[in-house]
Amino acid sequence: AQKITQTQPGMFVQEKEAVTLDCTYDTSDPSYGLFWYKQPSSGEMIFLIYQGSYDQQNATEGRYSLNFQKARKSANLVISASQLGDSAMYFCAMSLTGGGNKLTFGTGTQLKVEL
Amino acid sequence: SAVISQKPSRDICQRGTSLTIQCQVDSQVTMMFWYRQQPGQSLTLIATANQGSEATYESGFVIDKFPISRPNLTFSTLTVSNMSPEDSSIYLCSVEAVRGRETQYFGPGTRLLVL
Numbered sequence: 001a002q003k004i005t006q007t008q009p010g011m012f013v014q015e016k017e018a019v020t021l022d023c024t025y026d027t028s029d030p031s032y033g034l035f036w037y038k039q040p041s042s043g044e045m046i047f048l049i050y051q052g053s054y055d056q057q058n059a060t061e062g063r064y065s066l067n068f069q070k071a072r073k074s075a076n077l078v079i080s081a082s083q084l085g086d087s088a089m090y091f092c093a094m095s096l097t098g099g100g101n102k103l104t105f106g107t108g109t110q111l112k113v114e115l
Numbered sequence: 116s117a118v119i120s121q122k123p124s125r126d127i128c129q130r131g132t133s134l135t136i137q138c139q140v141d142s143q144v145t146m147m148f149w150y151r152q153q154p155g156q157s158l159t160l161i162a163t164a165n166q167g168s169e170a171t172y173e174s175g176f177v178i179d180k181f182p183i184s185r186p187n188l189t190f191s192t193l194t195v196s197n198m199s200p201e202d203s204s205i206y207l208c209s210v211e212a213v214r215g216r217e218t219q220y221f222g223p224g225t226r227l228l229v230l
Binding site: 035037042043044045046047050091093095101102103104105106107108 | 116146148150152156157158159160163173205207209211218219220221223224226
C-alpha cells in the first residue's frame with residue numbers, strides 16, 4: 001500500500017521569501033503520480049502541480065515548483081516569492097497508475113505567510 | 116480544467132436523517148470520486164463512482180451508509196444515511212481531468228454538521 005508523509009504540521013515564511021514544504025512517499029509501484037493541493041480556509045481543494053514518476057524534469061507551474069528526488073522518494077513543493085494569499089493548508093498526494101487514479105493524501109502542512 | 120459544482124454547499128442536519136449531495140461537472144469525465152475530510156484531518160477516499168454500475172467502496176465505507184449514484188458521465192450523488200455527529204465533515208467530489216491522467220480537480224465541497 002502506498003503512503004504519503006508530511007512531517008511539518010506548520011510552517012511560517014516571510015512575505016516575498018521562498019519556502020519548501022516537505023513530502024515523502026512510499027510505494028513499490030514503479031508508475032505513480034504526485035500532486036500538491038492548496039486548501040484555504042474556505043475548504044476548496046486547489047490543484048497546484050503534478051509530477052509523474054517517469055518525468056525527467058521537475059514540474060513547475062508559475063511560482064510553484066516540485067523538487068522531485070526519486071531515489072529519496074521525496075517530492076517537496078517550493079513556493080517562490082511568498083504572498084499573503086499563500087497562507088493555507090497544503091496537501092501532498094499520490095496516485096498509482098492502474099489504481100483508478102484514486103488519491104492517497106498526506107496529513108498536510110499549514111503555511112502562514114507573515115509581513 | 117473541469118468546472119465542478121456541488122450542492123448543497125453546507126447544511127446542518129439532525130442525527131438519524133439522511134442528506135444527498137450532488138456533484139455536477141461541465142464536461143464528460145470517466146472517473147469521479149467522493150472524499151471525506153473530517154475536522155482537522157486529511158482527505159480520505161470514500162468510493163469511486165462508476166457510470167452505469169455500482170460504486171467501488173474503500174475499506175471502512177459501505178454502500179448502506181454512503182449510497183452513490185452515477186447516472187451519466189457528468190453527474191453523481193452521494194447520500195450520507197442515518198447520520199450521526201461523527202459524520203460531520205467536508206464531503207468533496209473530484210474528477211480526473213479530461214485532458215489526461217495528470218490532474219484531478221475537486222469540487223468546492225459540502226460542509227456538513229450533524230447535531
